[in-house]
Amino acid sequence: MTGRRMFRTAILGAGGFLGAWLTRELLASGHAVLAVTRPGGGEWRLAGLACARAAADLADTDALRWLLREFRPQSIVNMAWSGVANAHHDDPAQAGNVAMTVRLVALAAELRLSCFVGVGSQAEYGPQNRILRECDELRPTTHYGRAKADAGREAARLCADSGMRFAWLRVFSTYGAMDNGKWLIPMAISRLLHGKPVPLTGCEQRWSFLHASDAAAAFRAVVEHDEANGMFNLGHPEALSLKETLIRLRDFVNPHGILDFGRLPYGLNQVMLLQPDVHRLHRLGWQPKVELDAGLRETVRWFTDRPTPQGFPLAP
DSSP states (O other): OOSOOOOEEEEETTTSHHHHHHHHHHHHTTOEEEEEEOTTSSGGGGTTOOSEEEEOOTTOHHHHHHHHHHHOOSEEEEOOOSOOSGGGTTOGGGHHHHHHHHHHHHHHHHTTOSEEEEEEEGGGTOSOOSOBOTTSOOOOOSHHHHHHHHHHHHHHHHHHHHTOEEEEEEEOEEEOTTOOTTSHHHHHHHHHHTTOOEEOOOOOSEEOEEEHHHHHHHHHHHHHOTTOOEEEEESOSOOEEHHHHHHHHHHHHOTTOOEETTSSOOOTTOOSEEOBOOHHHHTTTOOOOOOHHHHHHHHHHHHHHOSSOTTOOOOO
16 A cells, blocks of 8 residues: 555444443544444543544444444454453353354445454464464454454454455453453552552463554554555564563552562463464554553553543442
């Protein structure tokens, strides 16, 4: 692709963590955005943004069809998913997300959109404990991972049948401002801010952490590039030990805070290496720009300024 073309993009699940970051990224790049949120969910993350907005139940195909016809997007990025939290990863209801994805792809094809982008997960690979490539066999061990894998396969098939460009970004660990307080980094910040020990495993595992602004830039690259097709790993190509990352985080929040390493046992099928090969995204010109220390500092500042905002409850 030569130069940058401006797009009209509908983001479903725009009120979520990554959805809100992508909305900002596309707007800053001059794109027109329809930000679709769940009724009563996540609108605070979009405050002050100059984009079209709508609250909609994605199960209401007629209502969504009307919204899309009015906005006339070229692309849909579906960031909506029910049951993302770890507590729901083994819920058989995850299968409902596959049916939702199929409905959305069918609607995009009906409206003759040019591109459908979906959000996958590293959970599709299962605990393989090696650098992961898109061509690797998928071995999910949770209902969440299986549903993501099934949704990606079905979406790819339906897009191919309709001649619509398709991209599926398998997201590894992300972090940043506006994150949900139940994930590891916000939870640790919360406990450290309130003088509470952070209960942890031994944290010998090596995990890739990607700042949300870099994740949003990757989604934008996929939307903009006509040659972006198929599966893409999305994460930072480097993976430090989790212990090192958390020590850095603690020192930015409270150097005297207690990281209680070894308090928790490792889980069944514990992943000890979570690191993606991201060369497919590199070929689109994408590279992560935010260094870990700078990203952690920024994240700490945001949560420190908002001790009890939406999405950031005090950790028990």
